[in-house]
Amino acid sequence: MKPEELHVSSLIVHVNIKKVDSIQASINLLNGAEVITISPEGKAIVVLEAPNQKQIMDVIDNINEIDGVINTGLVYHEFEKQQA
Structure with a gap:
């Protein structure tokens, strides 16, 4: 069975x-986004x-397509492979 991945990223928008x-x-x-x-x-x-990264x-x-967003910068990205 293919391992599943969990990708976590943080952004400054x-x-x-x-x-x-x-x-x-x-x-x-x-989906999967939260403003802290x-x-x-x-x-x-x-x-x-x-x-996944995609x-x-x-x-x-x-x-980036939301009205009023000026710029988005990726600060952190990590992923882990998990066995299903």
């Missing part, structure tokens, strides 16, 4: 502070979990 509420809600609706905090300057810390990249692409 620079956002337009005037749209922070809608951006946070939109990110939290994405947003600074008064508009820097959001986001954690992602997914079964899904992590897809969520990052979706975040």
Whole structure:
């Protein structure tokens, strides 16, 4: 049986502070994404979990498409293989 993977990433997402509420809600609706905090300057810390790297990249692409998102930077990425 093929081992399953768990990918965990953290991001800093620079956002337009005037749209922070809608951006946070939109990110939290994405599968495996959670906004941890947003600074008064508009820097959001986001954690992602997914079964593979492609899904992590897809969520990052979706975040970048949200109105008011200025830039997304990957800070950390780790994965572990798990036996099913």
